[in-house]
Amino acid sequence: MxxxxxxxxxxxxxxxxxxxxxxxxxxxxxxxxxxxxxxxxESKAEVAESDSEDAAETPAKKRKREALPEELEIDVNLPEPASKKAARKAKKAKLNPTPAANADGEASVAKTDAKTDANSAEDRENAAKRSEYGVWIGNLPWSATKESLRKFLTDNTEIPDDQITRIHMPPPTRPPPPSWTTKPMNKGFAYVDFSTELSMYSAIALTEMKMDNRALLIKNAKSFDGRPDKPKTEETQDNGRGAKDAKPKNPPNKRVFVGNLSFDVTQEDLKNHYAPCGRIDNIHMATFEDSGKCKGFAWVTFRDVEAATAAVRGFVFKDPSAFKNKKDRDESDSEVDTSKPVKQRKWLVNKLMGRELRREFAEDNHTRYHKRFGHEKEGADGENAGRERGFGRGGGQRGDRQDFGDSNGGRGGKRKVDPRNIKSGAAHMSTQRASQAIVESQGKKTTFD
The missing domain is CATH 1.20.5 (Single alpha-helices involved in coiled-coils or other helix-helix interfaces)
Incomplete structure (x- = not known):
């Protein structure tokens, strides 16, 4: 317990x-x-005391703005205030004064006023010199100056020097390219005023004349047209469509060069195409060796020069009956009115298979032979004249044995060889064999230290 x-x-x-x-x-x-x-x-009390002290030192800000007066008084006589851009320029001028300007800027103001006065006086003087008889000159060379242009006009015409009242040649504004060796003196054009109308037309007559290898274009200062077309001459040919072909290089003859052909064109096509022009004696077409097709060009030889001229021109004139089919032709033959003249129509031969053909007179055999062999051709004229002479034995046919001897009519030249007829290995068999002996060295021995 x-x-x-x-x-x-x-x-x-x-x-x-x-x-x-x-x-x-x-x-x-x-x-x-x-x-x-x-x-x-205690800390809160201290903060409140500090805030009260600050509030006592600085009065509280008003949240509402004071009411503006009902009316604004503006003095109209006061000068207009400067814009922001003008104020900036004035400020820059004060910060960066020019050395030549005085403290008050009176010198700079005077200079600008004098400059404007001079420019206005010059403009007034130029305007006074202008006349109704002025020309515009274009395509000027870069080296042209007012003095050289004045000399050009007075030397090539009868215009007195005192009738040339004004020459305005604007200088170039852009720097020339670095590759240029000479500095251009103008923009390529100028305005020239005259005191009389006759002087103006005398200057216009100098158009297309060359100044320092440049064809000048001179026209009325009030005209805005371009360079006029050259007048039509016999050398300029119409190709049938309104266009003009270039000047032919060779004189008219029976042989015509035809270019821009299709590869599918054959000699029969060319023969049928140029049959309306006239009788054709020969057609030589350049073909490829492997396919046998046309290379795009050929030579057509006509019987007469008129037929060749029509082929180069690109059209021939035919009767309207040639444009009808057989049935219409038979019906119209029975109703022919011989009293009225029949107007002929153009038959164009400037196109083949949708391609515009290049047509020009070729060199005749005589000229071509002279260019190739350097002397005049002897013997009969014709397409193959002179070919039968000096082409070796056997007539010079392709496939015959080639003869490299003196077989060109005694001229000592070699006969043209067709490479397709040379057997395989024949060239190597005829070459000189190299020696198989030991050859003594001809080199120099080089030693290195």
Whole structure:
């Protein structure tokens, strides 16, 4: 029994001690919380005092603007305020004054006024010199100046120097390219005024005349037309569509060169195409060796020059009956009125298979032979004249044995060889064989240290 009572008393003591410790801890926590609250309150009070002091030093800002007066008074007599651009220029002028300007800027103002006065006086003088009789000169050489142009006009015409009242030649504004060795003196054109109308037309008559190898274009200053077309001459030919072909290189003859042909064109096609022009004696067409097709060009030889001229011109004149079919032709033959003249129509031969043909007179055999061999051709004229002479034995036919001797009519030249007739290996068989002996070295011995 005693032991049980001792154990219960010990437990009670332990419970009491734990309760005391808990109470002490709670008291301590409450005390710390109170101190923290008091410190926080003191800090807030200090902040409020500082804010009140600041508010007392600086008055509070007004949120609302003061009311503007109902009417605005503007003095109209005051000078107009300068714009922002003018104000910036004035500020720059004050910050960077010119050395020649005075403190008040009177010198600079005087200079600008004098310059404007001089320009206006010059403009007035130029306007006074202008007349109704002026010309525009284009395609000027870069080396032309007012003095050289005046000298050109007075030397090539009967215009007195005093009748040339004004020469306006604008100078170039852009720098020349670095590759140019000479600096241009003008923009390529000029205006010249005269005092009389006769002088103006005398200057216009000089158009197309060359000045430093440049054909000048001179026309009325009030005209805006371009360079006039050159007058049509006999050398300029019409190709049948209103367009003009270039000047022929060779004189008219019976032989015509035809280019821009299709690869599918044959000699029969060319013969039928140029049959309306006249009688054809020969057609030589350049063909490929492998396929035998046309290379795109040929030579057509006509019986007379008139037929060749029609082929180069690109059209021939035919009666309207040639454009009708057989049935219409038979019907019209019975109703032909011989009293009225029949108007002929053009038959175009400038196209073949939809391609515009290139047509020009070719060199005749005489001229071509002279160019190739350097002397005049002897013997009969014709397409193959002179070919039968000096082409070796056997008539010079393809496939015959090639003769490399003196077989070209005693001229000592070699006959043209067709490479297709040379047998395989024949060229190597006729070449000189190299020596198989040991050849003594001819080189130099080089040694290195």
């Amino acid at each position: 005693s032991s049980d009572t001792e154990m219960s008393s010990a437990e009670e003591i332990a419970v009491v001690s734990k309760k005391e410790r808990r109470d002490k801890k709670e008291k301590k926590d409450k005390k710390e919380k109170k101190e923290k609250k008091r410190a926080r309150a």
